[in-house]
Amino acid sequence: MVKAENVYKTFYTTHKVEALVDVSCQIDKGEVVVIIGPSGSGKSTLLRCLNMLEKADKGHIYIDGVDILDPKTNINKVREEMGMVFQSFNLFAHKTVMGNLTLAQTVVRKRSKKEAEEKAIALLKKVGIPEKAGSFPDNLSGGQQQRVAIARALAMDPKVMLFDEPTSALDPEMIGEVLDVMKTLAQEGMTMVVVTHEMGFAREVADRVIFMDEGKIVEMGTPEHFFQAPTHDRTKLFLSQIL
Amino acid sequence: MSNFSITDYLRTRGWRHISIILFVVMMGGVIGGIYFATQKVEYVWRWYRVPQYFYYKDTIETRAEIEGEVASLTPKGDQVEVLVRGEDEEELYQVPAKSVRVSEGDFVYPGDVLGSYQKWKVGILLQGLWLTLKVSILAVFLGIIIGLFTGLARISKNPALRWTAITYIELIRGSPLLVQIFIWYFVLGTMFNTLLAKQGMGQLSPLWYGVAALAVFAGAYVAEIVRAGIQSIHRGQMEAARSLGMTYPQSMGHIILPQAFRRILPPLAGQFISLIKDSSLLGIIAVRELTKATREVVTTSLQPFELWFICALLYLVLTFALSMFVQYLERRTSIGG
Numbered sequence: 001m002v003k004a005e006n007v008y009k010t011f012y013t014t015h016k017v018e019a020l021v022d023v024s025c026q027i028d029k030g031e032v033v034v035i036i037g038p039s040g041s042g043k044s045t046l047l048r049c050l051n052m053l054e055k056a057d058k059g060h061i062y063i064d065g066v067d068i069l070d071p072k073t074n075i076n077k078v079r080e081e082m083g084m085v086f087q088s089f090n091l092f093a094h095k096t097v098m099g100n101l102t103l104a105q106t107v108v109r110k111r112s113k114k115e116a117e118e119k120a121i122a123l124l125k126k127v128g129i130p131e132k133a134g135s136f137p138d139n140l141s142g143g144q145q146q147r148v149a150i151a152r153a154l155a156m157d158p159k160v161m162l163f164d165e166p167t168s169a170l171d172p173e174m175i176g177e178v179l180d181v182m183k184t185l186a187q188e189g190m191t192m193v194v195v196t197h198e199m200g201f202a203r204e205v206a207d208r209v210i211f212m213d214e215g216k217i218v219e220m221g222t223p224e225h226f227f228q229a230p231t232h233d234r235t236k237l238f239l240s241q242i243l
Numbered sequence: 244m245s246n247f248s249i250t251d252y253l254r255t256r257g258w259r260h261i262s263i264i265l266f267v268v269m270m271g272g273v274i275g276g277i278y279f280a281t282q283k284v285e286y287v288w289r290w291y292r293v294p295q296y297f298y299y300k301d302t303i304e305t306r307a308e309i310e311g312e313v314a315s316l317t318p319k320g321d322q323v324e325v326l327v328r329g330e331d332e333e334e335l336y337q338v339p340a341k342s343v344r345v346s347e348g349d350f351v352y353p354g355d356v357l358g359s360y361q362k363w364k365v366g367i368l369l370q371g372l373w374l375t376l377k378v379s380i381l382a383v384f385l386g387i388i389i390g391l392f393t394g395l396a397r398i399s400k401n402p403a404l405r406w407t408a409i410t411y412i413e414l415i416r417g418s419p420l421l422v423q424i425f426i427w428y429f430v431l432g433t434m435f436n437t438l439l440a441k442q443g444m445g446q447l448s449p450l451w452y453g454v455a456a457l458a459v460f461a462g463a464y465v466a467e468i469v470r471a472g473i474q475s476i477h478r479g480q481m482e483a484a485r486s487l488g489m490t491y492p493q494s495m496g497h498i499i500l501p502q503a504f505r506r507i508l509p510p511l512a513g514q515f516i517s518l519i520k521d522s523s524l525l526g527i528i529a530v531r532e533l534t535k536a537t538r539e540v541v542t543t544s545l546q547p548f549e550l551w552f553i554c555a556l557l558y559l560v561l562t563f564a565l566s567m568f569v570q571y572l573e574r575r576t577s578i579g580g
Contacts, residue, residue: 051486053482053485053486076485076488076489076490077488079485079486079487079488080487080488081488082486083486083487084482084483084486086479086482086483088477088479090477090479090480090482090483091483092480092483092484092498092502093480093502094498094501094502094505103487103497104484104487104488104489107489107493107497108487108488108489108493149483152487153486153487156487156488
């Protein structure tokens with residue numbers, strides 16, 4: 001479904017930062033993969049490279065068999081099939097919840113307004129806030145905003161969902177409601193790549209855990225292996241610091 | 244309330260009241276001072292002579308065009324048909340019954356007045372005001388289009404677009420508007436009109452070169468306002484739109500520009516208020532807008548004090564109307580409204 005081969009990415013800001021160094025990984029259909037690691041380890045960069053919000057410098061990234069780093073690939077077509085949820089929600093501030101959910105459906109998927117609204121209402125019910133359809137994002141709590149953002153991504157019927165630290169900007173009491181929605185999604189068989197610091201979620205929901213540090217994948221394995229018998233010292237150190 | 248002293252009064256509402264009184268006194272002082280000074284230089288205020296430059300009653304005389312005899316006067320309602328018969332031609336004139344100055348059998352020469360009627364006409368100041376309004380609206384409209392596209396080009400990744408935009412913006416912002424108007428009219432205008440003449444086509448009037456100068460001038464400033472507005476929108480908005488599969492133009496049109504528009508309304512309004520005021524420079528290339536019209540009226544009427552105040556007041560009416568309109572737009576587009 002998603003395959004990265006020898007991906008490199010370097011940022012040149014005030015100084016050179018090697019965000020990704022020779023990263024290869026594969027995510028199969030229906031799999032939930034959680035990427036964890038200390039901040040600055042490149043996990044968000046990897047996720048953003050998967051839908052070209054960052055362009056990888058070198059390597060290959062295949063989404064459903066299509067190499068997105070090939071200049072001939074229409075990246076918009078690929079992105080239609082990939083939902084993304086951001087740390088800061090990024091709901092369209094000038095549109096209502098309904099407007100947020102229907103815009104891309106009508107503009108990109110060319111659905112009728114009625115069809116898009118039906119879909120939107122069904123998804124709002126699924127994430128538990130159908131009564132907020134007419135509200136503006138500013139009037140919602142963080143947890144509600146993030147659930148709307150998930151619904152907005154799902155409205156496009158994506159084949160893969162990317163989550164970039166979806167609970168990091170939330171108040172502690174709102175993390176649960178967002179994680180619950182994500183768990184439901186995972187149970188329904190959605191292919192998911194999740195960057196998060198929620199170890200509970202990783203342990204409970206993930207099929208595989210990827211641990212990254214300094215732009216490299218240090219360790220990859222099942223949650224059982226990862227939390228109970230990590231092999232690398234760096235992983236052990238990280239786990240001892242956060243658990 | 245018995246121990247409510249003067250210091251308590253001053254501490255609470257007193258200063259506010261005193262300030263209001265001070266404001267009224269100062270305004271009255273300035274106006275009174277000016278009036279007193281004009282009395283000292285023996286200026287005679289003649290405000291009653293101002294309205295005629297807005298709207299006036301013009302007497303239009305109907306004159307005979309041929310030589311001959313008034314053959315008949317035929318009443319038709321409140322009009323009278325005057326038939327003038329010459330040696331080998333005759334003509335029919337219509338004049339209001341009350342104003343007929345000839346009778347049957349009179350001999351008239353070309354230019355003789357047969358009758359007259361009065362008609363309300365738009366005065367030169369109102370004409371000037373209308374031209375200022377027309378020039379401003381055209382220039383604002385073109386300025387927005389130029390500014391929008393230049394602003395988008397300014398943040399484009401394509402160097403050809405970006406450098407073109409930067410060059411245009413820097414050139415325009417770095418030279419005086421007056422000089423630009425001269426260049427538009429005396430250089431580009433002469434060139435373009437000569438080319439048109441060589442093709443056997445009509446000339447473009449100074450008005451259009453004036454509009455072009457103002458629009459291109461405002462466009463450069465609008466471009467910078469648009470750029471700042473777009474860049475003030477959190478980049479997450481663009482990322483979210485793109486991640487849903489929307490193209491760059493779709494994301495711009497549906498997500499970024501509507502949000503940016505709301506933020507740039509106040510600086511945009513300021514820019515266009517400047518533009519209305521800058522249109523007063525167009526008098527130098529023979530566009531008879533408000534300032535030029537006022538100058539002409541001043542030279543004929545010799546009432547500069549009244550007329551220049553009126554001129555300033557008329558500009559104030561235009562700019563105030565614009566800023567009210569923008570405030571209305573701001574309320575209309577505010578989130579949740």
